[in-house]
Every structure is written in structure tokens, then in C-alpha cells.
Amino acid sequence: xxQQYDIVLKVSRYDPDVQRAWVQDYSLKAxxxxxxxxxxxxxxDEQDPTLAWSSSCEHAQCGSCGMRINGRPLLTCELLVETxxxxxxxxxxxxxxxxxxxxxxxxxxxxxxxxxxxxxxxPYIIAPAPPPPEGDEYRIxxxxxxxxxxxxxxxxxxxCATACVTQKNHLGPNAMLVNVVRMMDPRETAMKQxxxxxYGEQGLPRCRTAQACxxxxxxxxxxxxxxxxxxxxxxxxxx
Amino acid sequence: MxxxxxxxxxxxxxxxxxxxxxxxxxxxxxxxxxxxxAHRVAGLLLVVYVLFHIVTxxxxxxxxxxxxxxxxxxxxxxxxxxxxxxxxxxxHALNGIRLILYELFGxxxxxxxxxxxxxxxxxxxxxxxxxxxxxxxxxxxxxFWLTTALAALLVTGGVCDRVWQTQNSLxxxxxxxxxxxxFPMVCGHxxxxxxxxKAGHDxxxxxxxxxxxxxxxxxxxxxxxIFFHAGFGLNTIIGDTVENNRLRTGIKxxxxxxxxxxxxxxxxxxxxx
Numbered sequence: 362x363x364q365q366y367d368i369v370l371k372v373s374r375y376d377p378d379v380q381r382a383w384v385q386d387y388s389l390k391a392x393x394x395x396x397x398x399x400x401x402x403x404x405x406d407e408q409d410p411t412l413a414w415s416s417s418c419e420h421a422q423c424g425s426c427g428m429r430i431n432g433r434p435l436l437t438c439e440l441l442v443e444t445x446x447x448x449x450x451x452x453x454x455x456x457x458x459x460x461x462x463x464x465x466x467x468x469x470x471x472x473x474x475x476x477x478x479x480x481x482x483x484p485y486i487i488a489p490a491p492p493p494p495e496g497d498e499y500r501i502x503x504x505x506x507x508x509x510x511x512x513x514x515x516x517x518x519x520x521c522a523t524a525c526v527t528q529k530n531h532l533g534p535n536a537m538l539v540n541v542v543r544m545m546d547p548r549e550t551a552m553k554q555x556x557x558x559x560y561g562e563q564g565l566p567r568c569r570t571a572q573a574c575x576x577x578x579x580x581x582x583x584x585x586x587x588x589x590x591x592x593x594x595x596x597x598x599x600x
Numbered sequence: 601m602x603x604x605x606x607x608x609x610x611x612x613x614x615x616x617x618x619x620x621x622x623x624x625x626x627x628x629x630x631x632x633x634x635x636x637x638a639h640r641v642a643g644l645l646l647v648v649y650v651l652f653h654i655v656t657x658x659x660x661x662x663x664x665x666x667x668x669x670x671x672x673x674x675x676x677x678x679x680x681x682x683x684x685x686x687x688x689x690x691x692h693a694l695n696g697i698r699l700i701l702y703e704l705f706g707x708x709x710x711x712x713x714x715x716x717x718x719x720x721x722x723x724x725x726x727x728x729x730x731x732x733x734x735x736x737x738x739x740x741x742x743x744f745w746l747t748t749a750l751a752a753l754l755v756t757g758g759v760c761d762r763v764w765q766t767q768n769s770l771x772x773x774x775x776x777x778x779x780x781x782x783f784p785m786v787c788g789h790x791x792x793x794x795x796x797x798k799a800g801h802d803x804x805x806x807x808x809x810x811x812x813x814x815x816x817x818x819x820x821x822x823x824x825x826i827f828f829h830a831g832f833g834l835n836t837i838i839g840d841t842v843e844n845n846r847l848r849t850g851i852k853x854x855x856x857x858x859x860x861x862x863x864x865x866x867x868x869x870x871x872x873x
Contacts, residue, residue, distance in 0.1 A: 432624055432627075433628035433629070526637065530848075531840070560769060565768065566769055566772050570632070570699050570703055572630060576629060576630030576632065576633070577628075594767060594768075
């Protein structure tokens with residue numbers, strides 16, 4: 362039989378009906394390879410069906426289960442009990458929602474509101490370059506793609522935005538990354554518009570190079586490096 | 601920063617980790633996050649000190665009053681305070697250079713850079729303490745400031761060359777350029793003032809030095825750059841932390857007003873001595 366651990370979760374709760382916030386302790390026995398989302402499900406099944414939390418794919422691809430565990434923003438669908446115990450050297454964990462948007466209930470935040478920042482950054486190619494005449498698709502050579510392919514792994518889980526040192530008047534590191542990826546993408550031609558978004562008041566000037574974004578990124582993207590490339594002027598001049 | 605650390609560095613990190621708050625943020629956001637906040641706090645301390653420094657220096661217009669002030673400050677307690685001021689000064693300066701190297705020169709070895717910031721800060725603070733304790737060092741003001749100003753111009757030129765063609769905002773660029781200029785100038789200033797007991801405390805020595813045209817020009821530029829850097833730094837902190845538009849604009853205008861008034865007083869002081 363696998364080893365069972367005595368875990369205590371101190372969960373930040375919020376009831377929007379009476380606008381009351383409190384911290385509730387849940388003690389449970391859990392195996393080392395259970396994920397934190399499994400712990401929440403266990404609490405729902407065995408102790409408290411009213412605890413609200415969110416997840417979707419549970420494969421670290423959708424970014425909807427981001428939370429702060431002992432203050433660190435991460436995806437709870439990929440955090441194992443054993444990993445957490447090693448990471449924080451404790452079996453007591455505070456569980457709190459991300460800070461990028463208002464809390465809807467308990468651990469659920471208004472992701473639609475958080476995504477407004479991404480919509481501002483335009484997460485698509487604004488003005489695609491025409492495909493070459495000899496074919497019907499635009500091919501990117503591997504050497505060019507290698508420069509920014511790491512940044513395309515971003516799933517907009519908002520862990521970086523929660524960890525960022527600048528919490529006000531800032532679109533956030535992932536929104537910056539949205540622009541950086543498209544500026545490095547040879548298919549994008551709206552470079553002037555992109556530069557306006559990236560270097561604007563709520564963009565790069567608000568970045569303090571604390572690199573907390575890189576530190577917490579669940580996809581291990583060196584976000585700060587890509588943002589620094591933009592500061593360094595590594596992209597082509599405005600067209 | 602998760603690797604096991606030894607020696608002075610390991611001891612320093614273990615000391616810092618004793619603070620629950622520092623340990624919490626270092627483990628949940630990384631040391632870079634802690635350094636970013638420390639940079640802000642050190643910057644705010646330095647702004648307050650610069651304003652206080654200008655108020656003290658206005659006494660130079662009445663030498664007797666200035667001498668009385670200096671006599672009041674001439675004791676072990678204030679000497680210790682002056683020495684501890686070197687901590688935010690050198691930390692803010694070196695950490696600023698670390699950030700410039702990361703942002704503009706592509707230096708990504710953060711672990712090594714953080715080590716250098718701690719090691720050089722400790723070296724500067726200890727050397728300054730030694731010179732303050734000895735209090736018997738002498739160097740020609742002209743030679744010292746000419747060398748320091750040249751070094752400042754070289755560093756400034758290097759940063760200017762990197763940052764000027766980028767698409768960053770003008771204020772952002774000027775903040776980096778001014779930081780590059782201030783790095784040798786402020787560190788040099790603090791060092792020079794504590795080489796011997798008279799350099800920073802004796803009214804006649806200070807007046808004689810400041811009346812030279814070369815030193816006056818350097819001081820003039822120094823005051824302009826330092827108040828620009830302080831004012832822009834305050835504005836960024838306000839912009840980063842105050843969400844309400846009206847409140848933010850109000851606080852920014854108030855801080856600009858205070859900085860401009862003190863800059864004017866400082867420049868008038870340099871011009872009239």
C-alpha cells in the first residue's frame with residue numbers, strides 16, 4: 362500500500378452572497394501522487410461539497426486551475442502532494458486564488474475578466490503577410506522558429522501575472538508575451554501597432570525585471586528573457 | 601538560488617532567510633522579486649536622504665550655522681548612520697547596473713550577477729567603513745572628480761549607445777542613462793566625502809572645493825541628473841501601485857512639485873557658492 366500523508370489545507374474561502382471571506386482548514390489523508398485538484402475533489406466528496414474550485418483539462422494545458430499554494434502561483438492539476446511537500450518542506454499548505462481578477466467564489470476567479478488583458482494584447486496575427494507565390498502556405502524556417510518557439514507554449518494561466526511585482530496599471534507578463542511572440546513571428550506585418558501595444562503605458566515600462574514570471578511559469582518559459590529582448594530592441598525596426 | 605551555498609554568500613542567504621517575509625517571497629516568487637522590492641525601498645530611502653541633504657547643504661550660505669550643524673552631527677552615532685547609508689546607496693547602484701545588464705546587454709546569468717551585487721556591496725561598505733575609521737586619506741578634488749566624471753561619461757555613453765535606438769519610451773531610456781551616469785558619481789561622491797574628516801564636514805574645505813568652476817559644472821549636472829532619476833523613479837513607483845487615475849495623477853504631480861522645488865534649491869546653491 363502506498364504511503365499516506367496527513368495533509369492540512371488552509372483554504373481561502375469567499376461567499377459572494379454575504380460577501381464574507383475566511384480561511385477554512387481541511388485535514389485529510391492523501392497519497393503522495395495525488396494532485397491538488399484530487400485533494401479538492403476529495404474534500405468535496407468527503408467533507409465539504411460547498412468548496413468551489415475550477416479546473417478543466419487537468420493536463421496543464423488549459424490554465425484554469427491556477428492557484429497560490431503557500432503563496433506560489435502554480436497549476437494545481439500538476440502539483441503532486443509529494444512534490445509540494447518537498448518544495449515547501451511542510452505538510453500544511455495555504456491555498457488561495459490568483460490575484461489577477463476578482464474572486465467569484467472560494468478559489469474561482471473571474472477568468473473572463475483576466476482575459477480582457479489578453480484581448481487588449483491581440484493574441485493573433487493582426488495583418489498576416491501574404492503567402493509566397495509558389496505555394497499556399499507561409500513556411501517559417503526552423504532557425505527563425507527556434508528563437509521564439511518556447512514563448513508559444515504559454516497557456517495564459519496567469520501565474521506570471523499573479524507573481525509580477527507590478528500589480529497595477531500593467532497588462533501583465535503573459536500579455537507582453539502575446540506581443541513578443543507575434544513580433545518575432547515573420548508572418549506578422551502590423552509591427553507598428555504591435556510596438557504601440559508593447560511599449561505603451563501599460564506594457565514594458567511597467568516591467569521591473571524581477572523575473573518572478575520566469576520563476577513561477579508552469580510551462581518553464583523564461584518570460585523575463587523574452588520581455589528583455591523587446592527592451593533590448595532585438596526585433597526589427599518599426600515598418 | 602536553490603543550490604546549496606557556502607561561505608559568506610551562504611551565510612548571507614541564511615541570514616536573509618531568517619526573515620519570514622523574505623523567505624516567503626524568495627520561495628514563492630524568487631530572489632529577483634525580493635531584489636525588485638529592495639531596489640524600490642532603497643530608492644525611496646535615497647530620495648528622502650537627498651531631500652534632507654539639500655536642506656543641510658543650504659546651511660553653506662551661512663557658514664557659521666553650517667559649522668554648528670556639522671558639530672552637532674560630529675559623533676559616533678551619526679557617523680554610524682552615515683556609514684549605514686552606504687548600504688542602500690551601493691545596493692541601489694549595483695542592482696540597477698545588474699538590471700541594465702540584463703535588460704540591455706543580454707547578461708542572463710542571474711545567479712552570478714546576484715552574487716556580484718552582494719559581494720561588491722559588501723566590499724564597498726567595508727572599505728568605506730575603514731576609510732571613515734582612518735579618516736586620514738587625501739586626494740586632489742580636481743583629479744578625483746575628473747576621473748570619476750570621465751568614468752561616468754564612459755558608462756553613460758555605453759548605455760546610451762545600447763538604449764537610444766530602441767523603441768522604449770523616452771523617460772524609460774533617460775532613467776537607464778541617468779542611472780549609468782549616477783553609478784560612478786554617487787559611489788564616488790560618498791567615498792570622497794569620507795576620505796578624511798574635513799572633506800565632508802569642514803565648511804571652508806567644502807566652500808573652497810565647490811567654488812572651483814570644474815567642480816561647479818560637475819555638481820550642476822549631478823544635481824540635474826539625480827533629481828531627474830529620483831523624480832522618474834518616484835513616478836514609476838506611484839504608477840505601479842496606485843490604480844485610481846485621479847489619485848495617481850494627484851500624487852504624481854505632488855511628487856514632481858517637491859522634486860522640482862528641491863532641484864531648484866540645489867541648483868541655486870551650486871550657482872551661488
